[in-house]
Amino acid sequence: EVPISPPIPDEDAVLLCEKGNDEEVLDLLRQDKVSINAQDKEGTSLLHVCVKLQRHKSTAYLLDKGANIACADCYGKTPFFEACRYGDCATVSNMLERMTGDERREQILHRYAFGGTVVHEAAARGHAGVIDLLSSVRESLDFANDEGHTPLHLACMKGRISCMRVLLRHATPNMADEEGRTPLMLLSEIRGLPESELKEGQRALIEAGAAVAAQDKAGRTALHHAATQASADAVSTLLDAGADPNTSDNVGRGPLLVAIRHRSAAIPLLLGAGAFISEEIASVAPHYLYKRAALRIVNKRKQCLVHTVLMARHPRVGRDSPFHSLPNDLLLLLF
Structure with a gap:
């Protein structure tokens, strides 16, 4: 009489599978020595x-044998x-086919510990095929996570352009998050x-x-974020689209001041588009741009211009300051 080997503990079977010995585990399943829904202590x-x-x-x-798709760890x-999460379109499709309509909707709308859904996860990781x-299963994908971000927000935040294009067929492009930011704002500030x-x-x-x-x-527009x-x-894209x-x-700062504070290469574009030189810009521009301007000095005329601008560094500078008297086309010499 051949002795019958005892069943394999669930935790050992999962560990064996994690080590890449899944074929061995399947053999044990065929011999009924392992449960199809075996789980370790972490689920x-x-x-x-x-x-x-x-x-x-x-x-x-495992799916053919009825493994539980919805079991949670x-x-x-x-x-x-x-x-x-891993962008496995074949497996996602296989699982969806095995679910009822209600089960599909439940799986898609289920919120996980991080506050989002499977659609949020796929969008953040750039899996356009999964989306x-x-x-x-669900036409509208405009549901938000705990931070107020829709899948479209996350795709824009992460720069997942292929996902963004798919989501635009099923989402509203102007939905705002908890801070009032739209997908265009989030994409415009990405580096x-x-x-x-x-x-x-x-x-x-x-x-x-x-x-x-x-x-x-x-109170910031997409142009503020881009600056x-x-x-x-x-x-440049936003200005071409008619951005002001x-x-x-809310504190009176325009895109030009934001660009100056961040030493952005967009300063000439904003000046060329008619950005107004406010008193605050007159007071902070020399401080932020002196090093940038100094690199571009090639003759005494520009050197004198830089010294003129530096005279406007006092925070109480008024509209009669030398900085305010500079036309935009002359100011462009600094950049």
Whole structure:
């Protein structure tokens, strides 16, 4: 008589799977020595592990055998969440096909510990294919996480242009977060995004109806947000779309002052678009721009101009100061 080996503890089976021995675990499943929904002490199931490790054959086998798609670990994350998180379109599609209509909607709208949904996670990580699959279940993807951000907000914050294009078919481009910021504002202030992608994203939002003149709770427009960047790429697109360079925020600061404080390359663009030189600009511009201007001095005339501007550094400078007497085209010599 052949002795029957005892069943494998759930935790050992999950650990074996985490080490990449999923084929061995499947053999144990076929011998009924492991539960199909085995979980370790943290609630991680075999299906969780196979999805994370992108073991498509093992994942498909577990799903065929009825593994629980909605079982949550100690962090509240389900295998369906992990599939969306890792951008596994094949597994997401397979799981959606096995759910009823109510189960699909529940999985998409379920809020996880971080305050968002699977759509938020896919948008933040740039998985446009997953978002496309999820949008087939729910037409509107305008729901916000605990911070007031919709998936479109997150896609813009992270510079996920492909996701943004998919979401624009199912979301409102002017929805504001808790601080009143729209997707266009969030995209315009992002740093490190290639110029072509940044401009493509801005144009897509504007074509979809994003309001260029919208202001957040601090009174800042998308142009204010764009002026915080070192480059002029975001500012140029907004100016071409009709953004007003003289709109002030709640404390009276315009995009030009923001650009000066951040030493942005967009200063000449804003001046060329007719940005007004306020008294505050007259007082702070020399302080922020002296080093930048000094690098561009090539003759005595420009050197004298810089000294003239430096005379306006006093905070109580009035409209009669030398700085206010400088026309915009002459001021451009500083940049």
